[in-house]
Amino acid sequence: MDEASHFGLRVAAHAHAADGIKNAIRAGVASVEHATLIDDEGIALAKQHGTYLVMDIYDDECIQEQGKNGTMPADFLEHDRELGEVQRQNFRKALKAGVKLAFGTDAGVCAYGTSARQFAFMVRYGMTPMQAIQAATSAAADLIGRSNEFGSIKPGKYADVIAVSGDPLKDVRLLENVQFVMKDGLVYKQE
Numbered sequence: 074m075d076e077a078s079h080f081g082l083r084v085a086a087h088a089h090a091a092d093g094i095k096n097a098i099r100a101g102v103a104s105v106e107h108a109t110l111i112d113d114e115g116i117a118l119a120k121q122h123g124t125y126l127v128m129d130i131y132d133d134e135c136i137q138e139q140g141k142n143g144t145m146p147a148d149f150l151e152h153d154r155e156l157g158e159v160q161r162q163n164f165r166k167a168l169k170a171g172v173k174l175a176f177g178t179d180a181g182v183c184a185y186g187t188s189a190r191q192f193a194f195m196v197r198y199g200m201t202p203m204q205a206i207q208a209a210t211s212a213a214a215d216l217i218g219r220s221n222e223f224g225s226i227k228p229g230k231y232a233d234v235i236a237v238s239g240d241p242l243k244d245v246r247l248l249e250n251v252q253f254v255m256k257d258g259l260v261y262k263q264e
Contacts, residue, residue, distance in 0.1 A: 074100045078229040083218060085127070089156075091115055096125045104216055106177060109227045111161040111167065119172045125216045127177035129185040130198060133157025161198050168199045175216045176209035189249040192241075202245040214254035 078085045078101075086097035089109040098107055098118045104125035111126070119126055128196070133153060140150040168174060176195070178188045195205040214224025223231045236253035253261040 074102065083216075098122050102200045103176065103218075107160070107179070108163065109156055109166075111163050113166070116163075116167050116170050116172055119167065120170055123173060125173045125175045125212070126164075127166055127175050127216075128160060128167070129179045130157075130161045130164050132179045132182045133160075134190070134194075137186070148211065152192055160193070165199045166196075168204075172217075173212065174200075175209050175212045176205070177198075177213075189251075192245045192248050195246050201241045205245055206241065206248075231256070 074084055083103035084101075085104045085106055086093075086100075086102040087106045088094045089107050091110050091114075094105050094108050094111050094115045096119055098115065099122075101122070102124060105111075105119070106127045108119075108127070108128050111119070118124070123176050123216050125129045136145075136153050137150060138156075139145065140153075143147055163175070164174070171219045174195075177190060180188070180194070183190075189204040192202075192209070193235045194204045196202055196215040197210060200208070213219065214220045221230075223233060226232075226234065234253075235248075235251045235255075237247040237250060238252055241247045251262070252264045253260070
């Protein structure tokens with residue numbers, strides 16, 4: 074943290090255990106990735122310090138799916154399933170407490186192209202569809218310190234937008250099937 078501060082950089086901590094999460098928050102990290110076993114004290118600290126939690130609550134689905142091929146021991150899968158449920162309940166508690174939450178996935182766990190499934194899990198565990206969308210846009214931009222460049226659609230910001238068929242505020246799963254992508258004002262995908 075000290076070295077990063079000399080360069081104006083933000084630090085993200087990868088932490089699952091309660092003590093590691095609290096130590097990272099006290100040290101001044103910008104975010105804690107996973108935060109699986111965060112406890113009530115950790116939630117209070119995150120809120121007090123303005124620390125973002127990036128809780129990848131969809132990942133357990135991918136691990137359980139991969140476990141169906143028989144390459145993972147049954148006891149590991151059971152333990153992972155239990156941890157996944159604890160993490161999801163902690164996500165719910167952090168949301169209710171008003172902790173800053175940003176969208177994030179553990180890219181090495183789930184197959185490429187499935188990250189948008191996280192939106193439905195964020196909604197299932199307490200967010201409104203708009204809150205889930207904001208976690209991936211304005212909150213994510215704030216977390217990385219780039220709100221002045223992206224995270225919302227305003228003059229002078231990067232023109233990075235997607236479009237889906239329908240209203241994702243009514244069905245957030247529509248975000249899993251993007252019809253149109255524009256980056257920096259250039260169209261990259263149009264169906």
